Amino acid sequence: MLSSTGHPFIFLLPVLAIAIFWVMAKFEPKPVGVTKKSFFERNGTPVAIYLIVAVAFWSLFMIVLPQLFMVEMSFRPKLPPIEMGGPKDLYTFENYHYFIYGSTTSSDAINWVHIKAFFLTIFASLLVALFNFALCYPLAFYMAQVARPARVRFLLLLLIAPYWVNEILRAFAFRIIFSSGGLINKILLGMGWVDQPIDFIGNDIALYAGLGYAYMLMMIFSLYNAIETLDHAQIEAARDLGAPWWHIHAFIVIPFAKPGIASGCTLVFMLSAGSLAAPLVLGGPRSLWFTPILYDRFFQAFNWPQGAAYAFILLLACVSFVLLVLRLGRLSLGEIAK
C-alpha cells in the first residue's frame, strides 16, 4: 500500500481522518422542525475536539487501518526489503494458494497439515464452547435464580479470583497436573489403575481442559447476566402448572437467556480459536492448533505476508461464526457484545 521510498504526505493522514469526523459533526443532519444544538455547542469546543481526535485516532489508527494493511499485505509476495515496492511487488494469491496446496516443493498435492489444523481448531473451539456451556449453565442458573445475594457475591468472588492469574500460568498449572509425571498420572499409577502414564498432553486432553478452564468466566458471566433478568415468578408459575424441571429449562429459561448463551458461546469460541498461550504451553509435539502455525509463519518462516494471509483466514472464520450465531439466534450485535 505504501512504498518504502517515503511519502511525507502520509503525515496528512491523521489530519484527513480528523477532517472527516469534523465534517460529520459540523453537518450533522437534523430532524425537521427540531432545533438542536450543534456537536460543538453541545460539548463545548475543547471537549468536542478531544472527542473527535480520540475517536478518529482510535477507530482509524488502531482498528480500521491496521486491519486493512494486514489484509493488503496478505496479497503481496514475500520479498527482501530492498525489493519492496520494486517490480516484483505485485498483488498475488500465492499466500492463500500456499494454505491450500502447500509449497511447490512439497510432495503432497494439498497442504493437509494446515487445512486440518484449521478445521480442527474451529471444531475443537466449538466443542470447548459447548462443553463450557454445559458446565457453567447449572451454576449460572443457581446464582441467578436460586442463591441468596450474599452467597452470590461470595461465589462471584470465588469465580473471579483464579482469573487474576495470567493465562500462561493457568496453562502451566494444567501442564503440571497432566504431564507424564504429573499429579493425575501419579494418582492413576499409585492406584494401580494404569501401569503406564497416560500421555494427556500428546492426546490434546490437557489442551482442551486448559482452554475450557481459561474462558469459563466469560461463559458464566454471560449466562448469569442473562438469566438474572428472568422474573422468578415465571419459573414458579411453570412449576405450579406441573412442568417438570427439564421442561422449565428447555422452554422457559434457555429461550429467555438466548442472547446470553449466544454471547457466551461466541466469546468462548473466539477466544479459543484465537488462543495462543494454551496451545503453545499445552500442545504436544504432534498437536495441531492453527494459531501456533500462524505464529511460526512470523517467527520461524519469517514470511509475514503468509502470516497475514493466515491471520485473515482466521479472522474470516471468526466473523462468519459471529454472523452465523446472530442469524441463527435472530440477534443483533449489541445483544451479544456487552
Add this chain to the structure above:
Amino acid sequence: MTAAVEIDHLTVQFGLFTAVKDVSLQIRQGEFFSFLGPSGCGKTTILRAISGFQDPTQGVIRIGGQDMSGIGPNQRPTALIFQNLALFPLMTVSENIGYGLRVRGVPKADRDRKVDELLNLIALSDQGHKKIEELSGGQKQRVAIARALAVEPKVLLLDEPLSALDLKLRQHMRNELRAIQRRVGVTFIYITHDQGEALTMSDRIAVMNRGKIEQVGNGRDVYEHPQTSFVASFVGENNGFTGTITKISGDQAEIETSVGRLVGLNKKSLPVGTKATLFIRPEAMQFGAQGENNLSGTAADAAYEGMTTHLTMKAHDGSSIVATLTGAPAREFPSQGSSVSFAFATRDALILPA
C-alpha cells in the same frame, strides 16, 4: 416598567408535534406567576424556552426587555429549579450553593460570604459542610432554592419542585416558597399540574391546555370566573351539562341538556342554538330543597370527609352529579337506589361554549 419576562408569539415544534402554539404573555416584575395545566400541555416547554434549553421554532422571549434569541442558558439572567432538583451529589451543601459564583470567577472570600448569607436565609446555617445525601427532602428543596438565588437571577423558574414530597411537607413548603419569594422579591415562574399549589401561592396563573393559554388571571378569577370549559372543569371540581342554548333572557340563558332544561348565567352572550356547557360547582349544589333549577335521579354514594360530605347522584341519563355539603342536611341522604333531587341557583351556574 418593562415586563420581567415577555413571551411574544412563541411556537415550539418537535418534528410534527406542536408543543406550544403561538403563546403571548407578559409576566410582571416581582410576580409569583404559575403555569397550570395537565401533563403534556406545553408548560414545561415554555419554561425550557425561557431558561434557554429549548430554542423557539418561532417567536421571541424577552427578559427585562432584552431579546434572548441566541443566548444560551448559561448567559441568561434566569435560574431554574429542576423537578428532581438536580443538586450535585458529589459536592457539599456550600459547594452546591456557591457553584454559580465559582463558575463566574467570584473570589472565594466573597463567595463564602454570599453562601453564608443564603444558608442563613434557608435556616441551614451550620450545615454547609454536609453532603446532599445527608439532607431531608425539605432541606434539599431549600438548598436548591439557595443555589438558584446565589447567582442573583432576575427570574427564578421552578419546574414542579414539590412533586416528590409527601403531602404534609408539600403544604408546608408552599408557605415557605411564598415567604422566600416575598423576602427576596425576585420574579418566580412556577410550573405545576397541582391546582392547589397554583391557587395558594400565585399572584397570577396561566391555565394551559394543548399548547395554548386558556386563561390568565389571579386564583379567584380562574376559579370563580372561568372563561372556557377547560378552565371550568380543570380548576376545581365541577358538574358540567352539555346541550344547546334554547332561550336567552337578559344575562341568562336556558340550555337543553340530557338531564332537562337548565338556566345559568350567559356571560359570553352566546346566541340561541350554540352548543354549550353549563357548569355548577358541587359546593353550590343544594340538597333537600327545591330551587330555581332542579335535577333528579337516584342516590349513589355519600362520601363523608369530616367537615364536608360528597353526595353523588345518578341522573336519569346515567351521568353522575356531585354535591358537596357541610353540616346536617347531608345526613338525610337516603340509601343507595332511592330517588333524590339536587337544586341550584341560576346565579351560581355558568354557561360556556362547549
Add this chain to the structure above:
Amino acid sequence: MSSKTVMNVMLAFYMAIFFGFLFGPLIVMGVSAFNTSTYPQVYPIEGLTLSWFEKLLNDRDMVYGLKNSLWIGMWVVVVSVPLGLAAAMMMSQIYSKARSFYYVIVVSPVLTPGVIIGISTVVFWRDLTTATNSKFLYDGVFMAVLGQSSFISAYCMLMFMSRLNRFDRAQEEAGLDLGASQTQVFFHILLPFLRPAIFSSAVLAFLSSFENYNTTTFAILADKTLTTVLAGRVRQGTTPAISALAVLIIAVTVVGAIIYEIVKRREDRERQARLDAAHAAELRELESIEKATHHA
C-alpha cells in the same frame, strides 16, 4: 430421601466438581512452589523451600520483563481510558443512521482474536513508519501499547457506556443554568460522576494489559514483557520457579482484593451513615411542622 435432598446432594456434588476444577490447578501449582523437588510437584513433598522464589528474583529476564510490563500497563491505562471515554460519549451523540456502523467498528476489537490485532498493528506501523521515514516509532513497547489499547479501549468504552446511561441530564442542565460553560460542566460535573468508572476501567485496563500474551507477543517485536518471558520459560521446560511467580501474583491480587473490599465496606458504611442522617433529619422536619401547626 425426598427429591429436595437428592437435589441438594446433586448440587453439592456439582459445586465440588466445579470449584475443584476451578481451584485444583492453582492449588497444585501453589504447593509445588514450596517443594524442593526440581520438577514442580505436589506429591511427594520432598522438603519445603523458598529457594524457587530466590531463583525467580535473580532471573534477570523476568525482572526486566516485569518492569516492561508495568511500564506498558501504565501507558495502556493512559491511552485506553480517555479513548474509551471519548468513544462512549460519542456513542449517544452520533446520529442514528451512522450509529450501528460506528458500534460495529468500535466493538470489533473485542471480538477479534488477539493474535490478529497484534499482527495487524505490527504490519501497519512497519509500513507507515517505513513510508514516512519515522522508524523510531517502529518500537516494541510503542506498538504493544497501541495494540493492547485497541481492544482494551473497547472494554473501557463498554464500562463508560453503562455508567453514562445512569447520568441524569438534569445535572448537566443545572450546571449550564447556573452559568457554567460546557467545558466547566464536563470537568466539574460529568468527570466526578464518572470517577468510579474511570477507576474501575483503569484497573481493568492495567490488568488486561499486564496479563496479555496473544497481542503482545507479536507487537513487542524483539523486546520482552513478563508474559512473553514466561511463555518462553514454560516452553523450554517446567520449573517450580514459575509456580513461585504464580504464588506471588496470587498473593498480590489477594491483598489487592482484600484492600478493595475494606475500602468498599467503609464507603458502604459512610453512605449508610449519610442515609441515616437524612432519615433523622426527615423525622425532625415533620415533627417541627407538626408542632408549628399545633401552636397556630
